Amino acid sequence: MKRIAILGSTGTIGVQALEVLSQLDTYEVVALAAGRNVERLAQQIRRYRPKLVAVADDEARRALRALVPGDPVDIVVGDEGLVACAAYPSDVVLNAVVGARGILPALAAVGRGARLALANKECLVAAGDLILRAMRDAGGEIVPVDSEHCALHQCLRSGRPEEIRRLVLTASGGPFRSWPKARMAEVTVRDALRHPNWHMGQKITIDSATMMNKGLEVIEAHHLFGVPYDKIAVLVHPQSIVHSMVEFVDGSVMAQLATADMRLPIQYAITYPDRLPAPWPRLDLASVGTLHFEEPDLDKFRCLRLAIEAGRAGGIAPCVLNAANEVAVDAFLREAISFLRIPEVVEAVLARVPNEVPQSVDDVLRADAEARRLAELYVSKGG
Ligand SMILES: NC(=O)C1=CN([C@@H]2O[C@H](COP(=O)(O)OP(=O)(O)OC[C@H]3O[C@@H](n4cnc5c(N)ncnc54)[C@H](OP(=O)(O)O)[C@@H]3O)[C@@H](O)[C@H]2O)C=CC1
Numbered sequence: 001m002k003r004i005a006i007l008g009s010t011g012t013i014g015v016q017a018l019e020v021l022s023q024l025d026t027y028e029v030v031a032l033a034a035g036r037n038v039e040r041l042a043q044q045i046r047r048y049r050p051k052l053v054a055v056a057d058d059e060a061r062r063a064l065r066a067l068v069p070g071d072p073v074d075i076v077v078g079d080e081g082l083v084a085c086a087a088y089p090s091d092v093v094l095n096a097v098v099g100a101r102g103i104l105p106a107l108a109a110v111g112r113g114a115r116l117a118l119a120n121k122e123c124l125v126a127a128g129d130l131i132l133r134a135m136r137d138a139g140g141e142i143v144p145v146d147s148e149h150c151a152l153h154q155c156l157r158s159g160r161p162e163e164i165r166r167l168v169l170t171a172s173g174g175p176f177r178s179w180p181k182a183r184m185a186e187v188t189v190r191d192a193l194r195h196p197n198w199h200m201g202q203k204i205t206i207d208s209a210t211m212m213n214k215g216l217e218v219i220e221a222h223h224l225f226g227v228p229y230d231k232i233a234v235l236v237h238p239q240s241i242v243h244s245m246v247e248f249v250d251g252s253v254m255a256q257l258a259t260a261d262m263r264l265p266i267q268y269a270i271t272y273p274d275r276l277p278a279p280w281p282r283l284d285l286a287s288v289g290t291l292h293f294e295e296p297d298l299d300k301f302r303c304l305r306l307a308i309e310a311g312r313a314g315g316i317a318p319c320v321l322n323a324a325n326e327v328a329v330d331a332f333l334r335e336a337i338s339f340l341r342i343p344e345v346v347e348a349v350l351a352r353v354p355n356e357v358p359q360s361v362d363d364v365l366r367a368d369a370e371a372r373r374l375a376e377l378y379v380s381k382g383g
C-alpha cells in the first residue's frame with residue numbers, strides 16, 4: 001500500500017480524488033485537510049480512517065470532534081495544521097486547497113522528498129522558484145493535476161527540453177467568450193459561475209470567466225516545465241477536449257485529448273509513471289465531429305494580459321497579482337464589486353507594490369499580505 005495525504009479533501013478536486021482512490025484500492029489515506037465543511041469531512045474520516053486531519057480553525061475543530069467523538073484521529077488547525085498534514089509521512093501529497101494558502105504545505109511536501117500531486121496552481125504562481133528549489137534540494141517531484149499541465153506532462157514524457165518550440169495551453173474562453181465587450185458590464189455572479197465545460201469550485205470558476213485562470217496557468221507552466229514566457233502560447237478551444245499541446249522544433253505537434261473529467265489527471269498524477277485502466281466515459285471523436293480553435297481576446301480579458309505581464313516581470317509580481325485577484329474574486333462573489341472591477345483592482349495593486357526578487361518564503365508571504373491589504377482598500381472603495 002502507498003500512503004497519501006489529501007489537502008482540500010472536501011472540495012471538488014478532493015472529492016474526486018477520494019473517488020479515484022476508492023477504485024484503485026492500493027492507497028492508504030493517512031491525512032486529510034479541509035476548511036469548514038466538517039459534515040463532509042466527518043463522512044470522509046469514517047470511510048477512509050486517516051490518522052491526522054486538519055480544519056480551518058478551533059470552531060471547526062470543535063464541530064468536527066462532536067461529529068466523530070470516539071474516533072482516534074488527531075485534529076489540528078489552521079495553516080500549521082495544513083503543513084502538519086503535508087509533513088505527515090506519506091508517498092504522495094495531493095494539494096487541492098484553494099489559494100495562496102497552498103504555499104506552505106507545498107513546500108513541506110516537496111521539502112521532504114514526497115511526490116506533490118499539484119492542483120493548487122496559486123502556490124506555484126506566488127512562490128514557484130522557491131518551491132522548485134526546495135523540490136530539487138530534497139529530491140522530491142511535482143506531478144501536475146491541472147488538466148492543461150497534465151496534458152503537457154504527458155506530451156513531454158519522451159521529449160527533451162531543447163526539442164520544444166512552444167507550449168500551447170488551451171482555454172475554454174469561459175462563459176463570456178462570445179459576449180460582446182460592451183455587454184461585459186452586465187455580468188452577474190450567476191452568469192460567471194456558469195462554466196461551459198467544468199464543474200469546479202467557485203474561485204477557479206470565476207478565474208475561468210475572467211481568463212485569469214489561463215494567466216495563472218501560463219505562470220504555472222513556466223515553473224513546471226522550465227519554459228520561457230515567449231515559448232508559451234494560449235489558444236482558445238471552447239470544447240475543452242484538447243487539453244493542451246506541445247509544438248516541437250521540427251513542426252510536430254503533440255496534443256492530449258480526453259473528455260473534460262478531472263478524475264483522469266488526478267489518477268495520472270497519483271499513479272505516474274503507471275497509467276492505469278479507468279472506468280470513466282471515453283472520448284468519441286466521431287460524435288464530436290469538429291474541433292474549434294480561436295485566438296484569445298486580450299483586450300476583453302484584461303486579467304489574462306495582466307497575468308502574462310506579471311509572469312514576465314517575475315520577482316514578487318505574480319504573487320501580488322495572485323493575492324489581489326483572490327481578494328477581488330471574493331469581493332465579486334459577495335457582490336461587493338462588479339465583474340469588470342476585478343482586473344482594475346489587480347492592476348491598481350500591481351502598480352502600488354514595488355517589484356523585488358523574494359529571497360525566502362517570508363518575503364513571499366509579506367508581499368502576499370501587503371497586496372491583500374491594498375486590494376481590500378480598493379475593494380472598499382466599491383463599484
Ligand atoms: N476544480 C477543478 O476542476 C480544478 C481545480 N484546480 C485547482 O485546485 C484547487 C482546488 O480547487 P477546487 O477543488 O475547485 O476548489 P473548492 O473550492 O471546491 O475546494 C477548496 C478546498 O480548499 C479547502 N479550504 C478552504 N479554506 C481552507 C482553509 N482555511 N484551510 C484548509 N482548507 C481550506 C476547502 O475546504 P472546505 O470546503 O471544507 O471549507 C476545500 O476542501 C484550486 O487551486 C484550483 O485552482 C485546478 C484545476 C482544476
Ligand SMILES: CC(=O)[C@@H](O)[C@H](O)COP(=O)(O)O
Pocket residue numbers: 146147148170171172173174198207208209211213214262
Ligand atoms: C479543469 C481545469 O484544469 C481548469 O483549470 C479548466 O482548464 C478551466 O477552464 P478554462 O480553460 O475555462 O480556464
Ligand SMILES: [Mn+2]
Pocket residue numbers: 146147148217
Ligand atoms: Mn486548468
